[in-house]
Amino acid sequence: MAGGFQRRSSRRVPPNAIGGADVSEPRLEPSPAQLTLVSDERLELSPGAFLLRGFALPDDERLRADVLAVAAAASFRHMQTPGGFTMSVAMTNCGALGWVSDQTGYRYSEVDPTSGLRWPAIPAAIESLARRAAAAAGYPAFMPDACLVNRYEPGARLTLHQDKDERDYREPIVSVSLGVPAVFLFGGLKRKDRPLRLALTHGDVVVWGGPSRLRYHGVAPLKPARHPFAGEARINLTLRRAG
Ligand code: MD3
Ligand code: FE
Numbered sequence: 001m002a003g004g005f006q007r008r009s010s011r012r013v014p015p016n017a018i019g020g021a022d023v024s025e026p027r028l029e030p031s032p033a034q035l036t037l038v039s040d041e042r043l044e045l046s047p048g049a050f051l052l053r054g055f056a057l058p059d060d061e062r063l064r065a066d067v068l069a070v071a072a073a074a075s076f077r078h079m080q081t082p083g084g085f086t087m088s089v090a091m092t093n094c095g096a097l098g099w100v101s102d103q104t105g106y107r108y109s110e111v112d113p114t115s116g117l118r119w120p121a122i123p124a125a126i127e128s129l130a131r132r133a134a135a136a137a138g139y140p141a142f143m144p145d146a147c148l149v150n151r152y153e154p155g156a157r158l159t160l161h162q163d164k165d166e167r168d169y170r171e172p173i174v175s176v177s178l179g180v181p182a183v184f185l186f187g188g189l190k191r192k193d194r195p196l197r198l199a200l201t202h203g204d205v206v207v208w209g210g211p212s213r214l215r216y217h218g219v220a221p222l223k224p225a226r227h228p229f230a231g232e233a234r235i236n237l238t239l240r241r242a243g
Helices: 032-040 057-073 124-136
Strands: 005-007 028-030 043-046 049-052 090-094 098-102 105-109 146-152 158-161 173-179 182-186 196-200 205-208 217-219 234-240
Touching: 049 124, 057 090, 057 124, 057 146, 057 173, 057 234, 090 098, 098 146, 124 173, 124 205, 124 234
Parallel strands: none
Antiparallel strands: 005 028, 043 049, 049 205, 090 146, 098 105, 146 234, 158 217, 173 205, 173 234, 182 196, 182 217
16 A cells, blocks of 8 residues: 555554553554545455455544543453353453353343443444444444454454354444454354455454355464554454344
């Protein structure tokens, strides 16, 4: 992606609760001339699965503030798997329903089990982004009620799995990648199908629907790197219609 980027004057990213420490490089943001081009890129990875490269870039500053606010209301935590392992990915949620895992299993919950309180609402900019992305992929009626926020620190990974805890698999899933890039593993409908490896970078949005909705997927261990969005962390927002 040559040219089109402007170095913003002396802004510094403050220390934050998203993860990682302060970073001192100036941010890069697309110039106005770049915006249309960036957000028009749309790639069909497999039937029903669309990669929208850079779709979230115009909103990244707002998204960062929103993720910080969500984490202030419902802290990131490392959940337990039913098998008794601690997940390397730290998670929190916003929306009417939040995905949780503990010794008894995986489910969506109306309350944060850590606090007993409802999850914070999905911030308007996040909901708007998810709905626009879903519409761009052919799902104009998508109305998310759950947003899982995943935070990957160096070494954190997500083993191959299917997302099957939602009520209606006809509803797509929208995922937003922010911060440090990751290698996404995109498998088939059977666990043994060898996954494709796909780099997902800051601002990329993927919409998974139709015949791709139940494909196995995962994230390779995060390589140490820095990005102005959240220091050494990768943040992934996954928006779903769960209930
Ligand atoms: C492909 N998160 O939270 S989102 C998850 O980057 C999860 O944090 C990953 O998988 C992450 O469950 C990937 C992308 C994603 C979500 C649902 C899918 C990919 C998918 C459903 C079917 C196929
Ligand atoms: Fe998943």
